[in-house]
Amino acid sequence: MDHETFAEQTLRRLKSAGADSAEIFIEESVSLEAGVREGEIETLRQSSPMGYGIRVFRGGRMAFVDSTDFSQAATDDVIDKAIALAREAGEDPHHGLPAGPIRQPMRRIFDAGLERVSLEEKVERCRRAEQIGLKYDRLIKACDGAYYSETRGRTTIANTRGVLASYQRTDCSVGIELVAERGPHKQPGGYGAGVRFYGDLPRAGEIAREAGYRAVSQLAGEPVPSQKAPVVFDRRAGARLLHGIGSALNGLSVYQGASFLAGRVGERVGSELVTIMDDGTMRKRTGTTPVDGEGVPTSRKVLIDRGILKGYMYNTYAANRAGTRSTGNASRWWYGGLPGIGTTNFYLEKGTTSRDEVIGGVKEGLFVLGTLGFGVDSVSGSFSTGASGLWIKNGKLTDPVGRVTIASTLDEMLMGIDAVGDDLIWLGSMATPTYRIKEMTISGV
Incomplete structure (x- = not known):
């Protein structure tokens, strides 16, 4: 079906029905999953979901309704329901939509082959x-x-x-x-x-x-004695820190005071080696899209620059509350959900030190290959998670370590990063190179 024609027709009907303003988000996809075990196909699934969600605004009130039925009769019912719900919703002057027209940038994210x-x-x-x-x-x-x-x-x-x-x-x-x-x-x-x-x-x-x-x-990994020691994060396990930082940079959480980074723009929050970026424009990356979940063009943002906090991420609602502009970070995981705030391609910028040198600078410490549980509180900044990996002795990887907990605060971890590797790799939309924190609490035996 022609999504754009359906969108334009639906918006006209919403305005005629009494909406002050309205938005439609349409999504159509074809997905395939295949799994193999012992040489045989164990799972094979294909799905083709398609649907739309509409937001309606009337006098500072907002309502949201979604549907998978694109027929005119069903769409009329959705419109009537949305208008009725908007009449009953609570007022919030910060509700709103981004203004157009926009210049949609080209991004290489579709593999025609x-x-x-x-x-x-x-x-x-x-x-x-x-x-x-x-x-x-x-x-x-x-x-x-x-x-x-x-x-x-x-x-x-x-x-x-x-x-x-x-x-x-x-x-x-x-x-x-x-x-x-x-x-x-x-x-x-x-x-x-x-x-x-x-x-x-x-x-x-x-x-x-x-x-x-x-x-x-990591086979037969054993706990080490409880101690404070340097911790090196493998470039895959290292994303655990970024999850907590990304949540703390959510502009709505910051506005509500529910972030350990609230009110700290311009302050040093990390070591000189810490530069954290959010870049929705990167070529062929999984976090790249031309626009965010509200139609605002994505952009490249330096959020922490050599340890100095530069800003936060916003969608339109959070930006209205904070008195600023959307940063193109409205996240929308499917047509049936309201826009939140999320990262695009979020990463710790690589350094100039090799992985071996990052590890080699540790006399006694832990090289983390895996973490267990979330254990990151972006409000208080506390960090505590199960970990496994290898013990470092005199700069060399030695015995496997398991069943330990590593703990600190996000503030101390960012300030304590004293080596960043040059081995950044992209396995998804969040990435880090190998990096070292000068001291964390390791709880073992």
């Missing part, structure tokens, strides 16, 4: 990963599955203030979970990556060997 790749090739990629993974080491005894997934989608956003944006996107991901065993000990090791273009997926051997390393190297 994806649908020409056969299902057989995608399944065979999983089989190869499983075969290579099971041969990685004699301690690898099982594969809990290798998977492939993809989505081809189209999104259209329009409002009565002149915004009209429409774009296509693709997402592909692969992954594998291996299990190492020795005596009574078992250790899983997983690895995967998501990309926009099929040709950018890591090779089957790459993900299999990385998963194998994570399983074998």
Whole structure:
């Protein structure tokens, strides 16, 4: 169907029905999931969801209704329901929509060749990963599955203030979970990556060997004595810190005082080595879109620059409350949800130090390969999570470590980053290189 025509017609009908202003968000996608275990297809699913959500504004009141029925009769019912709900909603002068017209930037996020790749090739990629993974080491005894997934989608956003944006996107991901065993000990090791273009997926051997390393190297990990020591985060495990920082940079949380970073723009919140970016314009990245969930063009933002806090992320509502402008960070995970605030491509900028040098600067400490549980409070800034990895002794990785907890505060962690690697890698929309924190509390035995 023609999304743009449907959007324009629906907005006209909403205005005629009494809306002061209105927005429509339309999403259509085709998704595929395939999983292989012991060489056979274990799962194979395909879905084609399509629907729309409308926001209606009347006199400072807002209502939201969604539907999967695009017929005129059903759309009329949705419009009537939205107008009725808006009459009963509470007033909030900060409700509103971004103004257009916008100049929609071009972004390379759609792989036109994806649908020409056969299902057989995608399944065979999983089989190869499983075969290579099971041969990685004699301690690898099982594969809990290798998977492939993809989505081809189209999104259209329009409002009565002149915004009209429409774009296509693709997402592909692969992954594998291996299990190492020795005596009574078992250790899983997983690895995967998501990309926009099929040709950018890591090779089957790459993900299999990385998963194998994570399983074998951590097998039979034991707690270390409780102590304070340096902690080095592997570039995959390091994203745990970014999750907490991203939440703390949410402009609405900041306005409400529910962030440890509230009111601190211009202050030093991290070491000189800490530069954190949010960039929705990056070529072919999974967090890249031309516009956000409200139709505002995405942008490149330096949020923490060499340790100095520069700003926060906003959607239109949060920006109205804070007396500023949207930063293009309205997040919308599906047509049936209201816009929140989220990151795009969010990352800790790489340094100039090699991974080996980051580890080599530690006399005694922990190299974290995995974390367990969330344990990050962006309001108070506390950080506490289960961890596993390898012990560092005299700059070398030695024995496996497991069943420990690492704890600190986000303030102390950011200020304590004293080495940042040059090995930034993108496995999704959030990324860090290897980095080292000079001291954290490690709770073991």
